[in-house]
Amino acid sequence: MLNSTMKDPCKHFLLSFTALLSAAISVAQPEPPSDLNLEDLRVWLKNNWHTGYHHSLGYNQARMQMYGYIDNFNGEIECVYTGFTQDGGYVTYPNPINAEHIVPQSFFGSSEPMKSDIYILKPCHGNANSSRSNYPYGEVNNSQAQWYGVIGNTYTSQDNQPSDHEFWSEKSGNVWEPREEHKGNIARSIFYFYTMYPDEVGDINQIGDPETLYQWHLDDPIDSEELDRNDKVETHQGNRNPYVDYPDLVWDAWFHEEAAVDTDGPAITGASVVYIDCEDYPTSDIFITATDETDPLTITFVDSGSEDGCEFSIIRTYVAVDGAGNTTTFTQELSVMDMEAPTFTSFPNDLVVTCGDDYELVEPLAIDNCSATTMMATETILGEACPSGHQIIRTYTVVDECGNTTTATQNIIVNEYIEPIGCSSDLNNDGFITVNDILLSLSEFGCPSGCNYDVDGDGIVGVGDILGILADYGSAC
Structure with a gap:
């Protein structure tokens, strides 16, 4: 079903339940080292969890133990792909159930001990086994799928999507998608097989996209039944599947990526010269931009230079430090200028x-x-x-x-100051005190100082000046 996406390795914690279960069991093989990964770890697992531990039962005995003990629950065995059940027992072929090789025999020429390794053997209805053939595993588009399951307990194949489709396997073209509850088990069996038989089986991509298998491993964590099967297989075959006991090993052995080490300092951009008005200096403003992928990012600066003179230059040295301790230095001139008049x-x-x-x-x-x-x-x-x-x-x-x-x-x-001629009331100096003199006085009426028509000499032109003119009115000077 096309509904899953690759998850981050931190999602390993989804498997914490499994870790608690595995801690309760006794594992004969040594604990995997923490300082190995990828092929080095897979080689170590083969040498320490398979070589010297695995004892092939042969194909007939392996199937008999699978049908009679390992995958027998209360006398019944169940098809890995469909959920079809029937009576089990210590037989080699409980028709219609037969043995499905999770990794097809054609991938390794049906050679031993691969053929009899119980970790890739599962009970399977013969029709489902034939339909799966040797196709790789993967996600299938539901709308284009052929479905394989049971109705009641009758094996069924149909092209319309069943209502309980998550309990059915499906096929489209040459891709086979097992039912949801067995995806993780199948993925861990595949990772086991390609770890223990790397030269015999070839490239893991033949059986399916490893990232898809890893996603199945995360989405369908180990449960108590899978741990129990690990114990039972060990009882007869001698070795365990390390990816069941230590689910985090799947990432370490197949997908490990070294954490990127940040050795680059922050990137700084800014003008080489910044012009500042003198009243704005000193200033704590930052005139650069610093960026980095590793937080937190801090910026400090030191100013050097003399503030003497009308205009002066300050050299500002910035230091940007990222969360990894990488530094970048940037030098900038602050040109301080007086750009305002008094x-x-x-x-x-x-x-x-x-x-x-x-x-x-x-x-x-x-x-x-x-x-x-x-x-x-x-x-x-x-x-x-x-x-x-x-x-x-x-x-x-x-x-x-x-x-x-x-x-x-x-x-x-x-x-101009005009001296009076003759009578002080004769303002126009025509020799007579007339209405014209009154009009001149009125023209400057209210003058507070330095007045031309201050008749009484008190420094202002007021009522007293008018009365003085009236007193002399009609007189000749």
Whole structure:
């Protein structure tokens, strides 16, 4: 059935139940070493679990022990592929049951002692045995399968999928898939046979894909009946199947892979030069990317260099370490620059004054994000100096140590001071106090200082100035 996938070797723990059972039995053969694997381990198993232990019974005696004792439960024997049962006994051919060779005899020329090794012999209905022929084992597409099983206890072959299909074997083309509950047993028998007779039987791929067989071994763990069979076979044949006593050996002997040793340091990418504004340094930011397959990954760095000067360079050396202790070093230049101009924190407002007035010049204040500043001021006069009206433009420039500058201007308007002629109320100096003088005073009404039409000389133009003009209204000066 196409419903299994290869599992990771860590899945060996699924067989922990078997390990507990095998620990309870007494094994005549020595415990397998932990420092051997693959062919070295298979050779060791052959030399220490087969050679000197295995005693062939001959084909007739092997079958008699299988039907009468080893696979006889309460007087009955069962077909490995179909579940068909019948009476057993110490006979060589309890028709219709005969002996199925899990590894076909044609694979080894029907030679002894392979032919009589009970670990690859199973009771089988003769029709199922013939249908299996010498086809390899594998997974079969259910929709294309011919099925082999029993209805009641009647041997049956049909092309439609039975409702209890997991208890049936199936065939498609030249591939045979045994029923689910015997897949693991069959796989372990095959691994045993190709371990003990490597030269006689040839390539294990002829009997089926080893990875598929290994998956069957995992999916159908050893049970008490298989352990019991191992004991019974040993009683008559002298040796045991090591893959039943030590199920983890299947991986070690056939599929072992050395764990990959990580000797490569992390891969680091990053710019060779990183530009940083001076107000952002020092910084703990990481300007590289490090990757590695072995976690955890840590990155540290050390900065070296002087922070003197307007612009300066820091050499940052990164060290990335992966979970295996491999390191990679990466060097990067941090170019620290002042890229911002100073800013004024206070700046004087524009002024309007009159010639002769006293006024205070307030100097602005400025700061820079990285360095000290220098303030410079220039003054430009537009027009003639007092007593004429004119404009003063004061330009302030603040410069940081890197030459970044900020400029701002203050405008001072200086009005002309006009001396009164004749009467103080004769604002237009026409010799008469008229409504025109009142209008001139009103045009500057509310002036706080430096006023042209301050009649009473109190520094402002207000109600008192209007009343003074009215008092002189109509007079000639």
